Amino acid sequence: MPFVTLREVLEDAQRNKYAVGAFNTNNMEIVQAIIEAAVEERAPVILQASQGALKYAGIDYIMGLVRAAEKNADVPIVMHLDHGTDFDQVMMCLRKGFTSVMIDGSKHPLEDNIAITRKVVEAAHPMGVTVEAELGRIGGTEDDIHVSESEAAFTVPEEAKTFIEQTNVDALAVAIGTAHGVYKGEPKLRFERLKRITELIDTPLVLHGASGVPEEAVRKAIDMGICKVNIDTNIRQAFTKALHEYVNDNPEVFDPRKILSPARSAMKEIVKEKIRLFGSSNRA
Numbered sequence: 001m002p003f004v005t006l007r008e009v010l011e012d013a014q015r016n017k018y019a020v021g022a023f024n025t026n027n028m029e030i031v032q033a034i035i036e037a038a039v040e041e042r043a044p045v046i047l048q049a050s051q052g053a054l055k056y057a058g059i060d061y062i063m064g065l066v067r068a069a070e071k072n073a074d075v076p077i078v079m080h081l082d083h084g085t086d087f088d089q090v091m092m093c094l095r096k097g098f099t100s101v102m103i104d105g106s107k108h109p110l111e112d113n114i115a116i117t118r119k120v121v122e123a124a125h126p127m128g129v130t131v132e133a134e135l136g137r138i139g140g141t142e143d144d145i146h147v148s149e150s151e152a153a154f155t156v157p158e159e160a161k162t163f164i165e166q167t168n169v170d171a172l173a174v175a176i177g178t179a180h181g182v183y184k185g186e187p188k189l190r191f192e193r194l195k196r197i198t199e200l201i202d203t204p205l206v207l208h209g210a211s212g213v214p215e216e217a218v219r220k221a222i223d224m225g226i227c228k229v230n231i232d233t234n235i236r237q238a239f240t241k242a243l244h245e246y247v248n249d250n251p252e253v254f255d256p257r258k259i260l261s262p263a264r265s266a267m268k269e270i271v272k273e274k275i276r277l278f279g280s281s282n283r284a
Contacts, residue, residue, distance in 0.1 A: 004076045006100040006130035006228070007170045009044040010204040013227040018279030019207075022046035023271055024082060024232040026053045028065050029264040030239070035069040035077070037271035043280040044075060046100070046228065048082040049093075063096050075284035080132070082230070090120050094129055102132040102173070110135075110159055117167040125168075132206060132228075135163050136175030157196040164201045171204045171228060176221075178209035189217050191224060198225040206230065211237075215277055222278060231274050235267050242266035 009020045023034045025047050038045035049062045057065075063079070070077050081093045081101040090101045103120040105113035117133045124131050136155030155174040164172065174197055177189040187209075197205065204227035210218060211233035218229065242263040246253075253259060275281055 003079050003099045010227045014204050019222045019229045020044050021274050022230045024048045031065045031069050033264050033267035035073050037268045038075050041275045041281040042284045043275045046078040048080045050082040100130045104134050106134040114166050130170040132171040133169045134173040160197050161200040164203050173206040173208050238266040238270040239263045
């Protein structure tokens, strides 16, 4: 099935109060795990390439792997750039066939974030590509991007309204208490802030750093307007745990295919669990 845009999957999600899972990928096994899970669950899915993935595998390998998976999948797949850093990188992804991009100008003052985002939107929309942006700063570390606790800041609802009006983005990542990476304690989402944001704008909202957020909190956030949920850490943890267990139990095995197969299966189960949690099963 040909790639689709973020708008195509999020419009239905917003209308029917479920979320589409956005899963970061770095290699063949992760791509296979995500796509197989989505096909078995009959769910739309968003495959994301982060800064780390682009540096580790390279954009041509990432796109080659995803295109190979897409040919045998009959569910909607969005190919998305996660946390794009600048205009030139976004343009490279557009040329390579991404159907959606995120431009992250959240570290800049509001006016600069608006200007950076608007420039990307003006380039991407005529090409039929959707754009996600971020307002407020989500703490933690994801690949090469680190936001300290002191730098993290919640999304201001009134600024979100201004941002949407002046950029026309297709999705907005909001900072309501999540963080990238592994949590030290249980995250507490600011639902009143989310409620106020949804009262002021009707743009599909995105929850970053959802690995480790309690299931009931994820469900409530989706019911209140979150339409896209990003998952990365949970997939990495499943991969590493299964790999370590297999190697420890089978120290004589040196065939990477045998070592990586259990890790792929573990990741697939995590993705299926998240798809069910988000309510996107049987939505393809």
